[in-house]
Amino acid sequence: MTNKSPAAKSQGALAAAGEVEHFDVLIVGAGISGIGGAYHLKTQCPGMRFVILESLEGYGGTWLTHKYPGTRSDSDLYTFGYRFKPWTGKPIATREEILRYMGEVISENDLTPHIRYRHKISSARWSSQSNAWTITAYDAATEETFQISAGFLWMCHGYYRHSEGYTPQWLDMDKYQGRVVHPQDWPTDLEYESKKVVVIGSGATAATIIPAIAPACAHVTMLQRSPTYFRTGRNANELADQLRPLGIDERWIHEIVRRKILFDQDAFIRRCTDEPEVVKRELLNGARAYLGADFDVDTHFAPKYRPFQQRIAFIPDGDLFQSISSSKASVVTDEIDRFTEKGILLKSGEHLDADIIITATGFNLSPLGDIEFVIDDKPLQFSETVTYRGLMFTGVPNMVWVFGYFRASWTLRADLVSDFVCALLNHMKNKRTAKVSVALPPEDQHMALQPWIDPQEFNPGYLMRGLHLLPKSGAKPEWRHSQDYWREKDQLPKTDFDDPAFVYE
Missing domain, CATH: 3.50.50.60 (FAD/NAD(P)-binding domain)
Incomplete structure (x- = not known):
């Protein structure tokens, strides 16, 4: 390379x-x-x-x-x-x-x-x-x-x-005694095993990191100011899996599957505009299928905007939701008041203890x-x-x-x-x-x-x-x-x- x-x-x-x-x-x-x-x-x-x-x-x-x-x-x-x-x-x-x-x-x-x-x-x-x-x-x-x-x-x-990701400046960040990490500059020496970790953010990066590290951590908390829509499904393509055993040229399979996905995506995007409440209900039901009837999906995974006003990340096999349902991870929807020596104080008065804080807070354009x-x-x-x-x-x-x-x-x-x-x-x-x-x-x-x-x-x-x-x-x-x-x-x-x-x- x-x-x-x-x-x-x-x-x-x-x-x-x-x-x-x-x-x-x-x-x-x-x-x-x-x-x-x-x-x-x-x-x-x-x-x-x-x-x-x-x-x-x-x-x-x-x-x-x-x-x-x-x-x-x-x-x-x-x-x-x-x-x-x-x-x-x-x-x-x-x-x-x-x-x-x-x-x-x-x-x-x-x-x-x-x-x-x-x-x-x-x-x-x-x-x-x-x-x-x-x-x-x-x-x-x-x-x-x-x-x-x-x-x-x-x-x-x-x-x-x-060269650098976007990290907001919160009050008293300098008082925090743990480690603050942005995913775009992930340190090779970061040891998160058996640690309490808070991931600030609700987008695709946070949804990727949490299920990847949760099994090794004491606990991971996803802290978000507002929710994000997610789509779930198997990390497989049924059409491709049906065509490959037939010995069809991979170039044909690639083009056929590509066209089918684009056809389906076009229909989904149009539905997000034409029937946003129906699509929203479908997306939230996808989350409930993993999180169970007792989980407050409306608070934590129901954004105020209509589907696709922001990008909808796909989480294969619902791995983020599986981490939450297994209790290895949790989600908190609140705003940060300030950092403390041992974590984050929220505007609700709740305190999140953290050995490591990961700021999955986006890019600098x-x-x-x-x-x-x-x-x-x-x-x-x-x-x-x-x-x-x-x-x-x-x-x-x-x-x-x-x-x-x-x-x-x-x-x-x-x-x-x-x-x-x-x-x-x-x-x-x-x-x-x-x-x-x-x-x-x-x-x-x-x-x-x-x-x-x-x-x-x-x-x-x-x-x-x-x-x-x-x-x-x-x-x-x-x-x-x-x-x-x-x-x-x-x-x-x-x-x-x-x-x-x-x-x-």
Whole structure:
């Protein structure tokens, strides 16, 4: 995972000689989006010279960053996996299984020579004179700063800051004598065996950690300010299990199962809007099936918002609920008043004793990966741009950003965006043009602008905290990120690159 390519090893010599390497495309990040993008570039744009710069020590992105116990997907791998690489394991996969899958993609498609690890980008400067980006980055192996130029930037770094998670500052945290841990920075020396642990949070991370550590702990308490919806089910796919004994090609099974899951997801998402109370009742009944009739499900697992205003995490085999019903874990819905020497005092007056406190409290949004962007000597104010379909931005030339779906697997959009980028690059090649950007046509100049996402549609904490950092959206479909895979899968491939929204120079 940490091997460096020969090209990466020679970077210091190039920088020392004052040379600047040039690539047709530079991909930022070797996570699920970046590795998929590299595959599509090789297959759809043969001959284009590209490089992937990754700040971490290996590929994987979020799956390399997060090392907390039980780290797993909360989307099924038939849709979170690539469309071109069949998934053959259980639908909900462990971190190790996902990294192995990505490693196979890299190996099978000879992508290693294109990837440079531990290369952290600090700035990206666009010049309209050269029609190229100049990237300044730091190579941790050689401890040197260097520059690379690229005709096109493909931002596959995700949306959150990998170096640190989000932890609110509560009163008297400094008085607590135990250990406070954020899952994004899980320490290798953390000993939780026979300890009292409080996990602050109610999302997918908390729901993953608790059943993973509860058997070894004295007790684990899930402390939440407000509840979250969860879906339960077997970590198996009945259709795939029926097809495999028939000797059907795994590529066929992958596509058939993928389409069936997407069909079912589409129906479920529509039901969340059309009949939210019915869906809510079904989700709560799923919790009651594990927790029993005496458990107060309405208090602890019935959010005030309708289903899918925030992401619904899948808990395989109801393992979180099983931990609670076994009394190895419990859930408390309350607000924190302050920390104490021995734990947390709640606003209700209850005190939670804790040897360890885990803050599963989310991410810090970082839309541009903490990279300073400058366009023709003018600093980019990303929040002042308007997005074209959630992937290009007014006034920002030769750049596409991958931002996935809230209600469907991230990789579904990564694959669609890959097709878009490759088609755009080929279109530019055929037009013999070196620069493309998007701009509001005259009839849209006075269009009412809105936030990146409508908070009434989707409002998780990390997004609401950082909404001011994100571009604006418009009233027309092409000037917003629709978040609707089932519509985009038909619309994006039909993009007319000669539409007035695209400006070529």
